[in-house]
Amino acid sequence: MDVNLVLRSTRVITPEGTRAASIAVSGGTIAAVLPYDAEVPAGARLEDVGDDVVLPGLVDTHVHVNDPGRTEWEGFWTATRAAAAGGITTLLDMPLNSLPPTTTVENLRIKQDVARAKAHIDTGFWGGALPDNVKDLRPLHDAGVFGFKCFLSPSGVDEFPQLDQDQLAASLAEIAGFDGLMIVHAEDPHELAAAPQKSGGNYADFLASRPRVAENTAVQNLIDQARRLRARVHVLHLSSSDALPLIAAAKAEGVRITVESCPHFLTLTSEEVPDGATEFKCCPPIREAANQDLLWQGLADGTIDCIVSDHSPSTADLKTPDFASAWGGISSLQLGLPAIWTEARRRGHDLTDVVRWMSEGPARLAGLTQKGAIEAGRDADFAVVDPDATFTVDPAELQHRNRVTAYAGKTLYGVVTSTWLRGERIVDRGTLGEPSGRLLERNN
Secondary structure, eight states: OOOOEEEEEEEEEETTEEEEEEEEEETTEEEEEEETTOOOOTTOEEEEOTTSEEEEOEEEEEEOOOTTTSTTTOOHHHHHHHHHHTTEEEEEEOSOSSSSOSOSHHHHHHHHHHHTTTOSSEEEEOEEOOTTOHHHHHHHHHTTOOOEEEESSOOSSTTSOOOOHHHHHHHHHHHHHTTOEEEEEOOOHHHHHHSOOOOSSOHHHHHHHSOHHHHHHHHHHHHHHHHHHTOEEEEOSOOOGGGHHHHHHHHHTTOOEEEEEOHHHHHOOGGGOOTTOGGGOOSSOOOOHHHHHHHHHHHHTTSSOEEOOOBOOOOGGGSOSOTTTSOOOBOOTTTHHHHHHHHHHHTTOOHHHHHIIIIIHHHHHHTOTTSSSOSTTSBOOEEEEEEEEEEEOOGGGOOSSSOOOTTTTOEEEEEEEEEEETTEEEEETTEEOOOOOOBOOOOO
């Protein structure tokens, strides 16, 4: 292979650990991970990043791009710029809140056509499972979606209705027939309906309206269905630590279940949310500090498989001061890595753990065998980070379209100094290049 680039650092995170190394790149692929002082092949360009840490590019499998149809909320151009600025080199787009939703092959093609010229990073797509589209699931799978998302409680948009338990079983049976993956918003609608509902700006009232039992019940029902149908399932954005023993026990008995959590659940707490600050609203909600401690324990012991953003933006006017009516979603694409790294280092973790949770784990979930690690044969996707540098979050410097963020004013560790996609630098100290991402399909 003709090596055209050597990326050198005293700290490269590989599957074998962190070491000084030179990464040889050929045609967008990692050709070899060489000793630090290896001779640079003739004709190759050397990029020495000194003591900055080279991570595999992050993979975010939970992003709401909302394009087309609600592009004023986000869009492929802005979302993928924000992702690139945050060290993310691959994202998977959720099947809502775009119009149309990704629930037929025709709708998938519409979305791909919109994304093709706008994507700054590699981009793939989830399909959606609705009460009336079981017939569309296999065609979507064959068209390359990475799996199927469903809601067990109202999604917040009329065009993407929830599944009841019988409808979930029908979709799971169909998906299990081709060994596909169902990813699930797991909150039980009956438990939500039974919870106290109050309008206003008090966060404690909102938290009481989305109790842990709603997640716990939905997760248990999902485990039971997955066990019975031998289906592959994934729990989205887990916030209730009470569900962790259920998931750990299911994994131990061989149920094919994985689970993710998100930066906001792992770095923000209900105790710090001011009244009326609906930039902190998401569903399920940010919970108490003691709950957060147990989520970190679940990460450490492997019950939680990965951390992804659940970037779910809206226009600023939808974030009204009333928690009951405000749009539920947190925008964090650009900030997930520093937010997690800041909390991880405080808790005694290192960047190899962050790579496992934010690159390797999501890539494995989606079957992205070319992503998620710095080793020969993988795509030459890198995030170069100064882990000891800090910055204070200024919403004006964020790349996503509507610069509403729960992280405003927070000082975080971990500055992304450059981002590389298939051997090309796409971000250089905050300066972004033109779109060069590819549209991805599930590996066959």
